[in-house]
Amino acid sequence: MPKLTETDAFIRRLQLKEEEIPSYHTFPFDLPVIRHFQDVVFHPNVTYIIGENGMGKSTLLEAIAVAFGFNPEGGTRNFRFSTYDSHSPLDHYVRLVKGVLRPNDSFFFRAETFYNVATNIEEMDKQPQAGGKVIDGFGGKSLHEQSHGQAFFAAFMHRFRGNGLYILDEPEAALSPLRQMSMLARIHELVENGSQFIISTHAPMLMGYPDAKLLELTEDGMQETTLEQTSHYTLLKQFIENRDRLLHHLFE
Numbered sequence: 651m652p653k654l655t656e657t658d659a660f661i662r663r664l665q666l667k668e669e670e671i672p673s674y675h676t677f678p679f680d681l682p683v684i685r686h687f688q689d690v691v692f693h694p695n696v697t698y699i700i701g702e703n704g705m706g707k708s709t710l711l712e713a714i715a716v717a718f719g720f721n722p723e724g725g726t727r728n729f730r731f732s733t734y735d736s737h738s739p740l741d742h743y744v745r746l747v748k749g750v751l752r753p754n755d756s757f758f759f760r761a762e763t764f765y766n767v768a769t770n771i772e773e774m775d776k777q778p779q780a781g782g783k784v785i786d787g788f789g790g791k792s793l794h795e796q797s798h799g800q801a802f803f804a805a806f807m808h809r810f811r812g813n814g815l816y817i818l819d820e821p822e823a824a825l826s827p828l829r830q831m832s833m834l835a836r837i838h839e840l841v842e843n844g845s846q847f848i849i850s851t852h853a854p855m856l857m858g859y860p861d862a863k864l865l866e867l868t869e870d871g872m873q874e875t876t877l878e879q880t881s882h883y884t885l886l887k888q889f890i891e892n893r894d895r896l897l898h899h900l901f902e
Contacts, residue, residue: 651813651844654751659694660815660846663747664714670743676740678713681706686871693863696837696847700857700880701867707850708760708819710867713740714848715817720758724767724819727756731770734764753846755814759805761823768793768801798824806836814842822853830855854883 656662661802674685683706688753716722721729722737760767772792775783785792789808792800802824810816822830830853837847837859851857857864857877866875877883888896 653842654692654749654846655843656693657749658751659692659749659790660751661714661718661746661848662694662749663692664690665745665747667743667745671899678706678709678740679743681709682771682801682869683710683872684740685868688872690865690872692846692848693861694846695841696849696859696862698857698859698862698864699848699867700852700864700874700882702881705867705869707867709738709740709764711817711819711848711850712760713736713744714816715758717744717746718756718815718817720756720817723763724758724760725759725770727856729770731766731773733766753813753815755845757805757809757814757816759802759816759818759821761802761820761887764793764798764802764805799826799829803832806833808834810840810845812840812845813844814840816845816847818847818849818851820850820852822851822856822887826865827855834859852882854880854886857882 654660666684666689666900668687671679671684674680678684699711701707712722716737719727721727721731723729723731723733725731770783771788772794775785787809789804791804793804796804802821806821825833833856841847849856854877857880864875864877864880865872866880
């Protein structure tokens with residue numbers, strides 16, 4: 651399948667049901683991104699949601715995923731386990747504007763709950779079932795018998811099949827810089843095969859995909875930016891180019 655365009659993106663826009671918000675003084679409605687909400691127009695290929703801790707990146711990404719039909723803890727839309735019901739109710743107050751096409755594949759990846767996904771896969775594979783085991787779609791080796799980085803990458807390389815919607819929450823959490831570069835290559839391969847990504851990340855290297863949209867969450871809400879304008883990029887650049895001076899000011 652060719653690369654998606656604006657008209658056939660799987661998720662085109664995110665809207666807020668403002669008339670249904672009970673109060674902007676309770677979580678998650680007190681988050682700046684919700685209090686100052688503007689409709690989000692997604693890139694048909696790659697959209698990054700970035701920002702400092704506490705700005706609501708994961709909460710917003712979770713709402714998008716759950717509204718699309720994913721399990722809050724991640725996996726495909728067929729995963730229905732629950733380890734601990736802690737997701738916010740924001741998915742009830744958002745509206746997804748979808749494109750005319752539907753993805754053949756989909757996955758919601760959450761770094762903080764991927765261990766639970768791996769455990770659920772093992773539990774499902776213990777049950778009698780027709781066809782192959784679930785783990786076969788992840789490369790055939792138990793995810794618990796691999797390092798975090800290897801398990802993450804097994805999902806990206808084996809389970810992501812193309813012509814899919816992939817929502818990723820901090821996928822770089824266990825990836826080395828080299829693996830992050832490999833992740834970019836994998837994203838490109840899947841984009842060229844008709845996939846759409848919505849990614850929350852802190853990693854400047856992972857934000858480097860060309861012709862992507864970067865949406866930064868701040869105390870003033872959400873705004874579109876570029877990689878070079880992000881504090882993530884600026885701080886990393888300063889650290890690499892003038893580490894001694896940066897550390898001197900930091901340790902004073």
